[in-house]
Amino acid sequence: MLYSEKIQYFIEIVRHGSFSRSAKHLNVATSTVTKAVTNLEKELGQTLVKRLKSGVEMTPIGQDLYESVIxxxxxxxxxxxxVKNKGSQKRNSLKIITTTGTMSLWLMPRLAAFQKKYPDITLRLQTTDDHVSLSKTDAxxxxxxxxxxxGAVIKKKLLSVSVKLAASKSYIAQYGEPKTKLDLKNHRLISFYQSKDLxxxxxxxxxxxxxxxxxxxxxxxxxxxxxxxxxxxxGIAPISKEFPIEGDLIEILPDEPQQEVDVFFITPKKRGGDNLINDLYSSLVEPIFTKTTLSITGD
Incomplete structure (x- = not known):
């Protein structure tokens, strides 16, 4: 087996996180991928991946090799x-990965123009709250x-999301209203994440x-x-500006500086000239003239 094929199998197990998933993607037996990577490690005299029950994890040397060849x-x-697609049917799908909030509150109302222009393109939307490396996904x-x-992507700013604190009147009636940020330590707080790794x-x-x-x-x-x-x-929660803070909700600590989160349109550098992706970006930055208001009611 040529070095190039062994390198291909090594890259695919990193991208897919396991021998079995990479084998399925490559349409070969799992044993073929396992053997190729094992032989590559023997020829290099280095361990490239750790075999775990949940999949694989790169060693430092494996990480260096991956970054050098990817x-x-x-x-x-x-x-x-x-070359394969030249003269044949164009692609029929486009995959976007984003967060649940961005998808539901910002992205969905802005897809109509793109879908109208490309009625035969299937948009595949996937949400995540994990770290994302585009080179390791099919997005x-x-x-x-x-x-x-x-270093391997092109970033274009799409929007800035303002985040404010809010709580219901019933919560304030029971726990009181904090007057300073220091008062928050005495309150029930709602958050997105479990750690400071934001x-x-x-x-x-x-x-x-x-x-x-x-x-x-x-x-x-x-x-x-x-x-x-x-x-x-x-409890007291961080609320995006897309949600109305009105009715039973009141803003908490309104004099605190608003937090801004910048959101970007990110594509691999090698796809910078892709007309379909560029048209998607153009359609998303165009102003829309209808506003969707989210209404949540309970019995």
Missing amino acids: ESYLTIEQKLNA DVAILPTIDDP VRGNVDWHLQNEDGLLKPALIINSAICIYYAALLGY
Whole structure:
């Protein structure tokens, strides 16, 4: 087996996270992939991946090798696909990876123009709250605040999301209203994340305290569900500007500086000239003239 084929199998197990998933993607037996990577390790005299029950994990040497060859590999893969598809039917799908909040509140109302222009293109939308490396996914576009492989992508700012604190009147009646940020340590707080590793920007700024991170009473990785939890009186929550803070909800600490989270349109550098992706970006930055208002009611 040639070095190039062994390198291909190594790259695919990194991208898919396991021998079995990469074998399925390559349409070969799992034993073929396992043997190829094992032989590559023997020839190099180095261990490239750790075999875990849950999949594989790169060693430091494996990481160095992957970073050294991935860009060339993707270039070759792109050129081969271009030759393969030349003169044949164009692609029929486009995959976007983003967060649940961005998808439901911002992205969905803006897809109509693109779908009208490309009625035969299937848009595949996937949400995530994890770190994302585009080179390790099959996504064409990421609409996110951050990405794990910034040197290999093109980023264009799409929007800034303002995050304010809010709580229901019933919560304030029971627990009182905080007057300063220091008062938050005596309250029930709702958050997106479990740690200070803020993959989606500084959304949980209200947890930051001079003594460290405050412990949230409720952690929900969904903007809509956080809004709903605040309405139900579960605690003080970070609310995006797309949600109306009115009715039973009141803004908390309105004099505190608003937190802004920038969200970007992110594509692999090698796809910079892709007309379909460029048209998607253009359609998303066009102003829309209808506004969708989210209404959540309970019995």
